[in-house]
Amino acid sequence: MAATAQLDVRAQFPTLQRDGVAYLDSAATSQTPDVVLAAMDDYYRHHRASVHRGTYPLASEATDLFEGARTRIAAFVNWAARDTVFTRNASEALNVVAHGWGRRHVGPGDRILVTRMEHHSNFVPWWMLAKETGAELVEVPVDDEGVLDLDVLDGLLPGAKVLAVAHVSNVVGTINPIAEIVRRARAAGVVTVVDGSQAVPQMPVDLGALDADFYAWTGHKAYGPTGVGVLHGRHDLLLDTEPLIGGGHMISSVSFDEVRWAAPPARFEAGTSAIAEVIGLGAAVDWLAELGMENVRAHEVDLTAYALERLGAEEDVTLHGPLDVERRGALISFALKGVHPHDVSEILGRRGVCVRAGHHCAQPLMQHLGESATTRASFAVHTAREEIDALVDGLAEVRRIFA
Ligand SMILES: Cc1ncc(COP(=O)(O)O)c(C=O)c1O
Incomplete structure (x- = not known):
């Protein structure tokens, strides 16, 4: 079209x-x-039940609405549903990566690259990780226009562990060339964590093409409700990420001796999810897809x-x-x-x-x-x-x- x-x-x-x-x-x-409000209203009025647990029809309907939304939200950005995790917001999604993945893979003296244009959501978790582990937080500078210099980035990548980078800056509006940045980072063995909070509502985002290792965004900026964020990750990396919160639904088995995590995405979704909000976000991406x-x-x-x-x-x-x-x-x-x-x-x-x-x-x-x-x-x-x-x-x- x-x-x-x-x-x-x-x-x-x-x-x-x-x-x-x-x-x-x-x-x-x-x-x-209206369509987003109607979808949430429909859940509360006609299909309200907990998801993933009950076997009665109402519970199955709620689970179908919830998991159906996951499938469509993942498809909207061209990623697999099983590697699409719901969080409270983008901040929580980025904390899952910084702490859940970072604590396992970042140690004393390792370098964490963070661009100068990051929202605090993709800055503070890395700062915390650096403090906790003794890693070094290294700035990827921006020029006077608010643009990254990829040659400078090239010089910083060798030996670094991870790069935190926004897809679109929430202050200067710069669109970063994520596919190219990911290509360079991967060649240097650096994991990319992209904050797509401003990008997903504004432009076509094809995660299959961008190929970032982790990509986070937030429902409330994408015409969805508050209270739901999204984390997409490479399956092998999600398997290698610890959950931040323990509780119901995120386990495969529990005993006094041992707790085993469930596979992603359940591993990162302890407790009762923001069911209506996920359904609302599903309606929002349908509506955006319809607009094109x-x-x-x-x-x-x-x-x-x-x-x-x-x-x-x-x-x-x-x-x-x-x-x-x-x-x-x-x-x-x-x-x-x-x-x-x-x-x-x-x-x-x-x-x-x-x-x-x-x-x-x-x-x-x-x-x-x-x-x-x-x-x-x-x-x-x-x-x-x-x-x-x-x-x-x-x-x-x-x-x-x-x-
Ligand atoms: C670029 C960017 N990242 C992250 C966030 C934080 O999103 P949330 O409030 O959903 O955690 C914002 C919101 O202002 C943002 O603009």
């Missing part, structure tokens, strides 16, 4: 029916379309180009990240000269324009940019150009107040 630039889905989002709301904060969390991820990307590229043009025309606005839309995701961090981002976002908020201000949980990157905070506008399938106009008009008011 040829990509079309304009999607017309706004009417499907209950929150967006509020008057005068320009929701430009989907990079923080997305809005929820090429169309989602085309729509958001169009909006990002428009926003870069409009904001770039303002003399007192500094834009962060690559200016080439093909190399960036659908978000823009910027500074308005002389006004703190919190003031910018508060005044915009009073006008219904919802943007995020702060360090975006990426303080090492902010230190590199020389900013303590930025204002960030992010775009989604339902965003319209008029909302970007409302943002730019709002900046005029910010200037009036601070003049």
